[in-house]
Amino acid sequence: PPSPGRYKPPATETNPALEDPTPDYMNLLGMVFSMCGLMLKLKWCAWIAVYCSFISFANSRSSEDTKQMMSSFMLSISAVVMSYLQNPQPMSPPW
Amino acid sequence: MKNLYIFILVLFIPWSFSLAKYDEFEDGDDIMEYDDNDFAEFEDVSEDTVTESPQRVITTEDDEEEATVELEGQDENQEDFDDADTQEGDTESEPYDDEEFEGYEEKPDASHSKNKDPITIVNVPAHLQNSWESYYMEILMVTGLLAYIMNYIIGKNKNNRLAHAWFNTHRELLESNFALVGDDGTNKEATSTGKLNQENEHIYNLWCSGRVCCEGMLIQLKFLKRQDLLNVLARMMRPASDQVQIKVTMNDEDMDTYVFAVGTRKALVRLQKEMQDLSEFCSDKPKSGAKYGLPDSLAILSEMGEVTEGMMDAKMIHFLTHYADKIDSVQFSDQFSGPKLMQEEGQLTKLPETKKTLLFTFNVPGSGNTSPKDMESLLPLMSMVIYSIDKAKKFRLNREGKQKADKNRARVEENFLKLTHVQRQEAAQSRREEKKRAEKERIMNEEDPEKQHPCPCLQKAALRREQKKLEKKQMKMKQIKVKAM
Numbered sequence: 001p002p003s004p005g006r007y008k009p010p011a012t013e014t015n016p017a018l019e020d021p022t023p024d025y026m027n028l029l030g031m032v033f034s035m036c037g038l039m040l041k042l043k044w045c046a047w048i049a050v051y052c053s054f055i056s057f058a059n060s061r062s063s064e065d066t067k068q069m070m071s072s073f074m075l076s077i078s079a080v081v082m083s084y085l086q087n088p089q090p091m092s093p094p095w
Numbered sequence: 096m097k098n099l100y101i102f103i104l105v106l107f108i109p110w111s112f113s114l115a116k117y118d119e120f121e122d123g124d125d126i127m128e129y130d131d132n133d134f135a136e137f138e139d140v141s142e143d144t145v146t147e148s149p150q151r152v153i154t155t156e157d158d159e160e161e162a163t164v165e166l167e168g169q170d171e172n173q174e175d176f177d178d179a180d181t182q183e184g185d186t187e188s189e190p191y192d193d194e195e196f197e198g199y200e201e202k203p204d205a206s207h208s209k210n211k212d213p214i215t216i217v218n219v220p221a222h223l224q225n226s227w228e229s230y231y232m233e234i235l236m237v238t239g240l241l242a243y244i245m246n247y248i249i250g251k252n253k254n255n256r257l258a259h260a261w262f263n264t265h266r267e268l269l270e271s272n273f274a275l276v277g278d279d280g281t282n283k284e285a286t287s288t289g290k291l292n293q294e295n296e297h298i299y300n301l302w303c304s305g306r307v308c309c310e311g312m313l314i315q316l317k318f319l320k321r322q323d324l325l326n327v328l329a330r331m332m333r334p335a336s337d338q339v340q341i342k343v344t345m346n347d348e349d350m351d352t353y354v355f356a357v358g359t360r361k362a363l364v365r366l367q368k369e370m371q372d373l374s375e376f377c378s379d380k381p382k383s384g385a386k387y388g389l390p391d392s393l394a395i396l397s398e399m400g401e402v403t404e405g406m407m408d409a410k411m412i413h414f415l416t417h418y419a420d421k422i423d424s425v426q427f428s429d430q431f432s433g434p435k436l437m438q439e440e441g442q443l444t445k446l447p448e449t450k451k452t453l454l455f456t457f458n459v460p461g462s463g464n465t466s467p468k469d470m471e472s473l474l475p476l477m478s479m480v481i482y483s484i485d486k487a488k489k490f491r492l493n494r495e496g497k498q499k500a501d502k503n504r505a506r507v508e509e510n511f512l513k514l515t516h517v518q519r520q521e522a523a524q525s526r527r528e529e530k531k532r533a534e535k536e537r538i539m540n541e542e543d544p545e546k547q548h549p550c551p552c553l554q555k556a557a558l559r560r561e562q563k564k565l566e567k568k569q570m571k572m573k574q575i576k577v578k579a580m
Binding site: 047050051054055058059060061062063089090091092093 | 233
């Protein structure tokens with residue numbers, strides 16, 4: 001039986017960052033790899049950075065800032081493009 | 096006129112003679128022989144070639160290459176030969192006679208190849224080749240990215256469908272029990288949105304309120320991360336299932352003071368470690384629920400036996416036995432404050448705020464491979480939740496139970512105060528020590544200008560101050576030693 005009292009929801013999560021740190025870690029990793037790829041001219045670093053930024057985006061919360069995601073994504077894409085402009089040769093496998 | 100004729104005749108005769116000679120003797124050698132036969136032996140071969148070559152140039156065809164080849168062939172052959180066999184006449188028609196040049200068959204070929212530019216095949220760098228095959232690693236990477244994006248879209252849609260299937264199944268029950276179903280907190284007035292609140296691609300929230308005895312109910316649909324390919328691959332190693340987490344916040348007056356939990360043994364062990372209230376109030380290990388007719392998979396954690404007795408009534412047992420596979424944990428607690436917080440050293444914290452809460456965690460059947468139809472099987476569990484709310488309101492401890500409960504809570508508070516007291520003492524001590532040090536430093540700084548006074552009446556005082564300084568220095572040394580320790 002419904003009661004007349006009605007309430008609004010409280011803050012649904014007090015510490016969402018505590019629960020799942022994956023998007024933050026992946027964001028950071030992506031930035032680190034893209035900087036490595038740019039500075040050391042390593043193509044595989046740049047590709048891993050692209051993957052990291054995608055994973056970070058997939059795991060992100062809706063409340064998170066899209067600017068952060070976009071900046072990480074753009075940085076990784078720029079790392080890939082710059083590596084190929086500097087050295088157009090294809091990537092060689094490690095084996 | 097006569098003189099002119101004579102002159103012409105005179106010119107004509109030697110000219111005709113020379114012509115006749117040339118016709119008869121085509122071979123230069125013969126001419127030479129004819130001219131100076133005696134001296135033919137002493138003639139150099141090179142002179143012969145010199146005389147021969149221009150003639151050969153004249154006599155041979157227009158093809159210059161052949162001529163040059165012939166010439167060079169001739170030169171080389173001439174260099175190798177010491178004999179003057181080339182003076183024979185047969186060589187004129189052919190550039191060189193094979194029989195004469197035994198063992199030097201390769202030489203003409205060598206001379207051919209030497210003249211032409213050496214052909215070396217240079218390796219074209221891979222990126223300049225007009226083939227995509229050399230970029231196979233890049234193509235692999237891009238394919239991987241595309242696969243990730245595809246999985247993201249598929250996973251997101253599946254989670255969405257599951258969430259809406261759940262909501263459609265439960266909507267009636269919720270709307271009959273709660274006045275407010277669905278609220279995202281943005282509206283000023285509390286109006287029912289009737290929609291799930293999407294927090295993530297895999298987490299959906301629903302806030303229900305407007306029922307007797309409870310403040311509100313927060314339902315969280317915690318699905319698996321189907322949108323993340325890495326997670327999908329990890330789940331192939333370790334199967335997991337979607338979870339529905341329901342947190343009912345009770346009004347203060349509507350629930351008595353007790354802590355009680357029932358669920359799978361694994362879940363209870365984990366909760367006992369993680370949860371603040373369970374670790375403090377339920378010190379015993381999870382007990383088997385077989386005593387009450389529960390299946391072996393379920394265990395009970397309780398503050399006291401009376402609570403268990405009170406909670407395990409027939410209907411609850413019925414619910415728990417029938418849906419044991421779907422139940423992960425059920426927790427009733429008046430001291431609920433969430434998981435244990437990691438406290439840093441030196442930080443004083445007050446007792447965390449507690450709320451009277453009923454917490455339910457259910458596993459969606461299918462262990463990952465759920466379909467929207469599976470959501471219907473969760474409906475009876477919602478009925479169990481509502482029954483529990485009513486039960487919690489009705490259940491009251493008797494006097495003994497209440498005393499025990501109060502004792503437990505007082506004990507926990509005392510322990511906490513003790514801990515914090517020790518911390519407070521330490522903080523106060525460190526502050527005192529710092530003040531003392533600051534004072535000493537001030538005294539030290541004040542004394543230095545006073546020393547400079549030559550007045551003898553102050554000498555004694557100065558001596559005393561010097562002594563004090565020494566003592567303080569010693570104290571400082573001791574403190575430094577203590578610090579180093």
